[in-house]
Amino acid sequence: MLDTFANAEIARQAWPILLAGLGNTLLLSVVVVPLGLLGGLILSVTATSFHHPLVRYPLMAWVDFFRAFPPLVLLILLFAGLPFAGIQITGFACVCIAFFLNTGAYYGEILRAGIESVPSGQTEAARSTGLGRLQTMLFVVLPQAVRNVLPDLLSNTLEVVKLTSLGSVVAMPELLFQARQAQSLTYNPTPIVLAAAVYFVLLWPLVRLLSRLENRALAARK
Amino acid sequence: MAARPVVEARGIHKHFGAHHVLKGVDLVLAERELAFVIGPSGSGKSTLLRCLNRLEEPSSGSVMVDGVDMLDARTDLNHARQRVGMVFQSFNLYPHMTALGNVTLALRKVAGKSSAEADALGQSALARVGLADRAGHTPGQLSGGQQQRVAIARAIALEPRVMLFDEPTSALDPELVGSVLAVMRDLRQSGMAMVVVSHEMGFARNAADRVLFMDQGLIVEEGTPAQIFESPAQERTRAFIGQIQKH
Ligand SMILES: Nc1ncnc2c1ncn2[C@@H]1O[C@H](COP(=O)(O)OP(=O)(O)O)[C@@H](O)[C@H]1O
Ligand SMILES: [Mg+2]
Numbered sequence: 001m002l003d004t005f006a007n008a009e010i011a012r013q014a015w016p017i018l019l020a021g022l023g024n025t026l027l028l029s030v031v032v033v034p035l036g037l038l039g040g041l042i043l044s045v046t047a048t049s050f051h052h053p054l055v056r057y058p059l060m061a062w063v064d065f066f067r068a069f070p071p072l073v074l075l076i077l078l079f080a081g082l083p084f085a086g087i088q089i090t091g092f093a094c095v096c097i098a099f100f101l102n103t104g105a106y107y108g109e110i111l112r113a114g115i116e117s118v119p120s121g122q123t124e125a126a127r128s129t130g131l132g133r134l135q136t137m138l139f140v141v142l143p144q145a146v147r148n149v150l151p152d153l154l155s156n157t158l159e160v161v162k163l164t165s166l167g168s169v170v171a172m173p174e175l176l177f178q179a180r181q182a183q184s185l186t187y188n189p190t191p192i193v194l195a196a197a198v199y200f201v202l203l204w205p206l207v208r209l210l211s212r213l214e215n216r217a218l219a220a221r222k
Numbered sequence: 223m224a225a226r227p228v229v230e231a232r233g234i235h236k237h238f239g240a241h242h243v244l245k246g247v248d249l250v251l252a253e254r255e256l257a258f259v260i261g262p263s264g265s266g267k268s269t270l271l272r273c274l275n276r277l278e279e280p281s282s283g284s285v286m287v288d289g290v291d292m293l294d295a296r297t298d299l300n301h302a303r304q305r306v307g308m309v310f311q312s313f314n315l316y317p318h319m320t321a322l323g324n325v326t327l328a329l330r331k332v333a334g335k336s337s338a339e340a341d342a343l344g345q346s347a348l349a350r351v352g353l354a355d356r357a358g359h360t361p362g363q364l365s366g367g368q369q370q371r372v373a374i375a376r377a378i379a380l381e382p383r384v385m386l387f388d389e390p391t392s393a394l395d396p397e398l399v400g401s402v403l404a405v406m407r408d409l410r411q412s413g414m415a416m417v418v419v420s421h422e423m424g425f426a427r428n429a430a431d432r433v434l435f436m437d438q439g440l441i442v443e444e445g446t447p448a449q450i451f452e453s454p455a456q457e458r459t460r461a462f463i464g465q466i467q468k469h
Binding site for chain 2: 121124126127129131144
């Protein structure tokens with residue numbers, strides 16, 4: 001058993017390969033999370049600033065569409081489909097676009113809820129002192145909005161980091177992809193077990209932080 | 223030449239959909255004048271104040287503040303709003319900033335002051351409302367009365383030509399009302415033109431030049447505090463005064 005799932009020799013051999021994968025997972029995360037946040041920011045600020053039906057409904061449709069669309073399908077569609085449209089892009093670019101669309105929609109909904117949770121009196125006070133719409137959003141509304149939905153933002157970020165493993169299907173050499181490479185080289189599942197452990201070590205502090213934030217939010221509500 | 227009024231609002235109408243909330247209101251405020259507005263809930267007092275700095279878009283009418291046409295599309299509204307300070311019933315301080323941060327935000331972002339200048343001006347505004355020692359406190363660490371005084375400081379730091387108060391003491395515990403009224407009295411003595419919507423009759427009696435009674439979107443009657451409180455001409459005014467004096 002131990003020889004199969006936790007073979008020390010194989011773990012030693014696979015380690016450098018996994019490490020390269022971990023580096024790519026981290027790199028992917030630090031690119032994809034800000035991209036998603038940027039997408040979410042654009043969506044939520046637009047949605048809460050313009051109430052015209054011509055803005056509102058297309059935006060709602062956009063968000064609904066990309067939240068309903070399975071990210072794996074989206075990714076494969078981009079990767080397999082874009083070359084047919086004459087567009088040659090790397091797996092990395094595909095992942096970036098897919099995450100911008102998918103996680104942007106999720107971050108967008110979270111941020112929209114955050115912005116709407118800030119009392120309108122805040123905006124009125126800011127505007128009455130002469131701050132413009134954008135300044136009011138930036139300096140008064142958004143800081144409070146983010147604070148109000150911090151647990152949700154963090155929880156979504158956790159999901160995004162996990163979802164970077166989807167990159168493996170478009171040959172992005174991230175952690176899971178590398179682990180599977182090592183597995184097929186060694187004919188042993190130990191690298192996958194090791195990868196799972198690495199994911200856990202990577203994400204566990206975030207999970208703890210999230211729990212603490214959630215408990216604090218609960219306590220504040222009482 | 224007669225001095226130009228600080229505020230000159232004429233024929234203000236406001237509709238919310240089918241709801242006709244202001245039905246042709248005139249409000250002219252001279253330099254150093256304090257106009258005190260009373261009236262039943264829902265009579266349009268807040269809406270009137272909010273039309274003066276265009277937080278609410280009047281359906282028709284004209285609003286001039288310090289000679290600037292507030293409703294003209296060519297007017298730089300954000301610039302013009304610095305001339306009109308507003309204080310709200312619920313304070314509306316920014317909870318994520320310190321008292322000083324609240325006061326200096328617009329100084330930095332609208333008036334274009336450097337951080338050092340803004341801090342100095344902010345400190346002196348806080349000193350004027352008696353809160354120099356609370357600059358580093360966040361709103362959550364301040365009492366309601368202190369929060370409202372920070373809100374006043376936030377407005378006066380921009381050196382407005384007129385201050386609008388919308389029930390500034392209505393959300394306060396009774397023992398905290400006095401400190402806010404004291405600051406307002408101070409402000410009045412310094413010559414600030416003010417429009418005050420409030421139920422504080424005592425304050426009106428010794429600080430107001432004029433009392434306006436609003437009902438159902440119209441100014442029904444106006445006069446000196448003595449006239450309005452002791453011998454109102456209109457039946458509606460008398461009924462309203464009688465009602466609030468019972469409390
Ligand atoms: N944003 C709004 N949308 C629709 N109706 C409003 C709005 N603001 C105020 N009103 C209505 O206008 C009327 C006057 O309100 P307001 O000016 O707040 O009165 P007051 O301050 O004298 O109590 C009320 O009937 C109120 O419901
Ligand atoms: Mg009101």
